[in-house]
Amino acid sequence: MAEDIRGLYVTALQNTHALELQALQIMERQVERLERYPDMAAALRRHITETHGQRDRLEEALAAMNSSPSTLKEGVLGMMGNLAALAHTPAQDEILKNAFANRAFENYEAAAYDALITLTEAAGHSAALTGFQQSLKEELTMAQTVADLVRPTTLRYIELTTAGAKADR
Numbered sequence: 164m165a166e167d168i169r170g171l172y173v174t175a176l177q178n179t180h181a182l183e184l185q186a187l188q189i190m191e192r193q194v195e196r197l198e199r200y201p202d203m204a205a206a207l208r209r210h211i212t213e214t215h216g217q218r219d220r221l222e223e224a225l226a227a228m229n230s231s232p233s234t235l236k237e238g239v240l241g242m243m244g245n246l247a248a249l250a251h252t253p254a255q256d257e258i259l260k261n262a263f264a265n266r267a268f269e270n271y272e273a274a275a276y277d278a279l280i281t282l283t284e285a286a287g288h289s290a291a292l293t294g295f296q297q298s299l300k301e302e303l304t305m306a307q308t309v310a311d312l313v314r315p316t317t318l319r320y321i322e323l324t325t326a327g328a329k330a331d332r
C-alpha cells in the first residue's frame with residue numbers, strides 16, 4: 164500500500180486506541196461512583212466489556228501493521244478530556260452531566276469508527292474490516308442506549324431530589 168495511506172491508517176489506529184483507553188477510564192470511574200442509577204450502571208458495565216474487545220481489535224490491527232499503541236496522550240483527546248473532566252467534577256447534578264457526556268462520547272466514537280473504516284478500506288487492510296464494523300455497531304447501539312437514558316435518568320433525578328434523597332450519582 165502507498166506509504167502515505169499506511170501512515171494515515173496507523174495514526175487513526177493509534178488515535179482510536181487512545182480514545183478507547185479514555186472511554187474505559189471514563190466509564191470505569193462512573194461505574195465506581197454510581198449508587199442510585201442502576202440502568203446507567205448496567206449500560207456502562209455492558210459497554211466496558213465491549214470496549215475491551217474494541218481495544219483488542221485495534222491492538223491486533225496495529226500489530227499487523229508492525230506498529231504499536233502510541234504512548235503519547237495526544238491532542239486528539241482534548242475535547243474528550245474536557246468532557247471527562249466535566250463528568251468527574253463532583254456536583255449536585257453529576258449524574259446529568261455524565262448522561263450528557265456519555266451521549267456525546269459515544270457519538271464521537273461512532274464518527275471515529277466511520278473514519279477508521281474508510282481508512283481501513285483505503286489502506287486495503289481487509290482483514291480488519293469485519294472487526295471495526297462490529298465496533299462501529301457497538302458504538303451506535305451504545306449511543307442510542309445512552310440517548311434513551313437521558314429522560315428516565317432526569318426523571319429519577321427529579322424524584323430523588325424532591326424526596327430529599329441523595330440524587331447526585
Ligand SMILES: [Fe+2]
Binds near residue numbers: 186210269272302305
Ligand atoms: Fe464506546
